Amino acid sequence: MSATKDSAALQGQKRKREEKDVTSKKGSSDKPSVSIHKNLQLAEKPVYKNLQIAEALKTQSKTKKQRLDNSQKTEKPKFKNLQIAESQKKESQESREDKVQRGESQKHENGANRPHNPPASRQNKLLQVRQSLPIWPQAANIRNALLENHVLILAGETGSGKSTQVPQFLHTSAWCTGRIAVTQPRRVAAVSLARRVAEEMGTPLGKSPQALVGYNVRFDDNVGKNNRIKFLTEGMLLQEMLRDPALTEYSCVVVDEVHERSVNVDLLLGFLRGLVTGTSEAAKKRKGKPLKVVVMSATADTEKLKDFFSEGFGQPRAEDSIPTVDGSVQPLDDKDLPAEKSQETSVASLNKISTCFVEGRMYPVQTEYLSEPTRDFSEAALLQIFQIHRKEPMPGDILVFLTGGDVITNLQQAIEDMIPNVITKDSGLPKLLVLPLYAALSQAQQQAIFSPAPPNTRKVILATNIAETSITVPGVRFVIDSGKAKIKQFRNRLGLDSLLVKDISKSSAIQRQGRAGREAAGKCFRLYTKSNFETLEKDTVPEILRCDLSSAVLTMKARGVHDVMDFPLLTRPSREAMERALLQLLQLDALNPENGNISELGRKIARLPLTPAHGRTIIAAADPEMGCLLPVIDIVACFNSENIFLEVKDQDANDEAREARNKLSRRQGDHLTLLSAVQAYASERTDRKQWAKQHLVSHRSMQNVMDVRKQLRAQCQQAKLLTKEQLATTDDDDDLNTISESTGNNILKCFLRGFPANVARLVPDGSYRTIHGHMAVAIHPSSVLYGRKLEAILYNEFVYTNRTYARSVSAIQMNWLEEIYAAPA
Numbered sequence: 001m002s003a004t005k006d007s008a009a010l011q012g013q014k015r016k017r018e019e020k021d022v023t024s025k026k027g028s029s030d031k032p033s034v035s036i037h038k039n040l041q042l043a044e045k046p047v048y049k050n051l052q053i054a055e056a057l058k059t060q061s062k063t064k065k066q067r068l069d070n071s072q073k074t075e076k077p078k079f080k081n082l083q084i085a086e087s088q089k090k091e092s093q094e095s096r097e098d099k100v101q102r103g104e105s106q107k108h109e110n111g112a113n114r115p116h117n118p119p120a121s122r123q124n125k126l127l128q129v130r131q132s133l134p135i136w137p138q139a140a141n142i143r144n145a146l147l148e149n150h151v152l153i154l155a156g157e158t159g160s161g162k163s164t165q166v167p168q169f170l171h172t173s174a175w176c177t178g179r180i181a182v183t184q185p186r187r188v189a190a191v192s193l194a195r196r197v198a199e200e201m202g203t204p205l206g207k208s209p210q211a212l213v214g215y216n217v218r219f220d221d222n223v224g225k226n227n228r229i230k231f232l233t234e235g236m237l238l239q240e241m242l243r244d245p246a247l248t249e250y251s252c253v254v255v256d257e258v259h260e261r262s263v264n265v266d267l268l269l270g271f272l273r274g275l276v277t278g279t280s281e282a283a284k285k286r287k288g289k290p291l292k293v294v295v296m297s298a299t300a301d302t303e304k305l306k307d308f309f310s311e312g313f314g315q316p317r318a319e320d321s322i323p324t325v326d327g328s329v330q331p332l333d334d335k336d337l338p339a340e341k342s343q344e345t346s347v348a349s350l351n352k353i354s355t356c357f358v359e360g361r362m363y364p365v366q367t368e369y370l371s372e373p374t375r376d377f378s379e380a381a382l383l384q385i386f387q388i389h390r391k392e393p394m395p396g397d398i399l400v401f402l403t404g405g406d407v408i409t410n411l412q413q414a415i416e417d418m419i420p421n422v423i424t425k426d427s428g429l430p431k432l433l434v435l436p437l438y439a440a441l442s443q444a445q446q447q448a449i450f451s452p453a454p455p456n457t458r459k460v461i462l463a464t465n466i467a468e469t470s471i472t473v474p475g476v477r478f479v480i481d482s483g484k485a486k487i488k489q490f491r492n493r494l495g496l497d498s499l500l501v502k503d504i505s506k507s508s509a510i511q512r513q514g515r516a517g518r519e520a521a522g523k524c525f526r527l528y529t530k531s532n533f534e535t536l537e538k539d540t541v542p543e544i545l546r547c548d549l550s551s552a553v554l555t556m557k558a559r560g561v562h563d564v565m566d567f568p569l570l571t572r573p574s575r576e577a578m579e580r581a582l583l584q585l586l587q588l589d590a591l592n593p594e595n596g597n598i599s600e601l602g603r604k605i606a607r608l609p610l611t612p613a614h615g616r617t618i619i620a621a622a623d624p625e626m627g628c629l630l631p632v633i634d635i636v637a638c639f640n641s642e643n644i645f646l647e648v649k650d651q652d653a654n655d656e657a658r659e660a661r662n663k664l665s666r667r668q669g670d671h672l673t674l675l676s677a678v679q680a681y682a683s684e685r686t687d688r689k690q691w692a693k694q695h696l697v698s699h700r701s702m703q704n705v706m707d708v709r710k711q712l713r714a715q716c717q718q719a720k721l722l723t724k725e726q727l728a729t730t731d732d733d734d735d736l737n738t739i740s741e742s743t744g745n746n747i748l749k750c751f752l753r754g755f756p757a758n759v760a761r762l763v764p765d766g767s768y769r770t771i772h773g774h775m776a777v778a779i780h781p782s783s784v785l786y787g788r789k790l791e792a793i794l795y796n797e798f799v800y801t802n803r804t805y806a807r808s809v810s811a812i813q814m815n816w817l818e819e820i821y822a823a824p825a
């Protein structure tokens with residue numbers, strides 16, 4: 001196929017794309033403003049300095065043999081020298097620990113009573129891979145560092161083996177009598193790492209009595225009682241601290257990918273500092289059992305972390321029961337400490353923190369930049385994918401970093417539309433299999449990216465930044481980086497978090513690049529220029545400085561922190577932001593107005609894996625007077641999944657489908673419309689997929705909604721908000737017609753309880769103004785209430801395009817606000 005044909009094919013695809021470069025919550029749209037295919041002139045436009053479309057044409061004459069030869073060439077590993085800062089000289093200890101480690105792995109690899117018994121050849125191969133990792137020769141040093149000290153700060157290049165190897169190095173250490181927790185920012189990484197480590201250790205994963213490795217992520221707890229290593233998200237470890245603030249189950253917590261600086265990781269570091277230094281009240285509950293903390297990343301600010309922990313060691317301990325161990329692998333000297341602290345910090349503090357740097361990545365990654373900036377990264381990505389497919393040898397899957405679910409769905413469609421034009425019988429090109437990866441997908445959908453592609457097929461994974469850290473997707477040799485991500489930002493004027501599409505930081509770009517070159521040499525195509533790269537911020541601004549802090553403050557309060565202003569944080573948010581969060585929690589009745597302590601209701605909210613606003617909504621619905629918990633759970637499940645309604649496109653929406661979809665609409669607004677869709681789907685007993693198709697509803701999203709609904713029901717049962725009997729009387733065959741007007745109103749009142757600030761009222765000029773900030777807002781065109789004039793509206797989120805839209809909107813009455821505030825909490 002010629003480039004001109006390519007161009008024609010691209011332009012021939014009709015993509016309808018709407019606005020939405022900025023949205024206000026998960027699952028909302030983020031399409032770039034320019035059409036994917038608009039003005040795509042492939043023949044004229046050299047995209048990369050070293051990579052022009054003309055070259056792509058040449059590759060068509062390449063024989064399969066050439067492809068094979070090339071692929072074999074790329075398989076040769078190259079290692080750089082390894083270094084560990086101030087490497088330890090404890091040879092005798094090293095060999096002893098090594099023996100333990102080897103003995104243990106032998107035992108696991110050859111264990112007789114283990115049902116999971118991978119072939120010895122596979123085990124040997126895995127061991128060889130492990131031994132070739134840059135971190136492998138440092139095993140003894142790392143173990144020694146923690147034998148002596150409480151904290152290890154470990155920096156090492158992407159792919160050097162931190163996440164998979166460090167827990168395996170440590171679990172045989174004498175001090176490690178409890179479990180090792182390894183935290184990850186995202187569940188996809190926690191699950192895939194657990195799977196990999198279990199395989200490397202030659203044991204089953206999860207609950208089996210032989211399993212040494214498990215994982216725990218939101219809505220999926222796969223931990224067995226004999227697990228020694230547990231991968232979990234930061235959120236789940238914080239959740240565990242609700243019942244066990246001292247983390248007594250663990251001997252070691254490994255905080256991975258700390259550079260991401262999510263609010264959760266910052267909170268976790270604060271709690272861990274209290275435990276490891278013995279300065280928090282909770283530390284007393286460890287009764288002298290030591291806790292070791294490892295903080296890891298490829299791009300962590302080691303100095304800042306060192307200072308943070310040193311400061312904690314310098315403070316008085318809550319009780320002198322935490323044993324101290326003398327000696328240090330790499331003692332800090334005064335110049336390592338913040339100037340003002342160096343005098344007061346005790347000697348002990350100098351002996352408890354080790355640092356380690358592992359240099360060397362597994363395979364080289366060649367990076368290419370655009371020669372000129374692109375205005376549409378989706379368009380550039382589409383072009384790049386097909387260039388790689390023509391030019392680059394197999395095997396070589398492609399991982400593309402984009403901004404969000406909608407952009408991914410559109411690009412997936414665009415690729416699939418292009419395939420028949422490009423991958424013809426004559427082209428001799430392998431097939432393409434496109435797989436999406438973003439947070440709102442179910443776990444099964446997310447894990448699908450790890451399955452090998454069928455023969456003669458190249459996988460193209462379209463991902464958000466959830467694939468940015470920790471994961472190794474087998475087969476990936478090429479990364480395409482849009483240079484953008486959706487980043488949470490608090491909007492003062494609205495009093496709301498928004499997700500904005502922004503440039504990533506250099507450290508994110510490095511992480512993305514690091515996803516290639518993990519099993520063989522790779523390439524990273526950055527869809528921006530070299531000079532753009534140079535202007536990127538070094539690190540992403542910590543989330544704690546950018547987001548609504550109500551969840552964070554509730555997390556602290558629920559774990560016994562009385563004075564949140566005093567809580568140790570790596571980066572301190574403004575006092576104003578903290579106060580705003582406290583106020584919001586007071587409004588939700590989560591705090592006691594007399595003393596600011598957490599209320600009973602606050603504790604219940606904190607136990608739910610939801611934002612305080614959604615948690616409050618659920619609690620309100622469980623009140624017998626409201627009696628609408630099950631329908632509210634259904635709606636909350638929708639808000640915690642991707643959009644269930646497919647975009648209605650002219651060409652594929654026949655009258656019948658439109659009519660079917662319209663039947664799901666409810667005049668009260670989008671909340672009850674979502675509910676009617678969930679209930680109708682749930683009551684479909686024969687063919688849900690077909691039902692979804694007939695109603696222009698996404699079957700995939702609905703499956704996810706059902707999954708979240710099930711989990712939320714279980715959690716409400718655990719929290720005693722829902723009884724077994726109530727659940728037993730639920731009949732999915734009931735459709736919304738059986739929900740009375742008053743129940744409908746109650747449902748909306750519950751949402752109003754959780755979102756009292758998300759209200760706008762009609763003003764005399766016919767527009768809507770928010771009651772908070774008096775800002776003009778319009779009902780989004782996707783709403784069933786679009787164009788309607790109502791007394792007041794309640795909305796779930798904001799969307800910014802050329803104007804400010806409220807999305808997921810329902811009609812409410814202003815007097816409901818008074819009614820709600822008059823009622824006792």
Ligand SMILES: Nc1ncnc2c1ncn2[C@@H]1O[C@H](COP(=O)(O)OP(=O)(O)OP(=O)(O)O)[C@@H](O)[C@H]1O
Pocket residue numbers: 133156157158159160161162163164165192196297298362469470471472473474514517518519
């Ligand atoms: N699921 C997997 N399939 C194949 N190889 C894997 C897998 N997981 C890990 N590996 C191999 O182990 C190496 C080390 O992976 P690991 O995740 O431990 O590195 P890391 O240093 O933590 O990287 P990062 O900082 O990018 O998270 C990878 O480069 C890859 O070669």
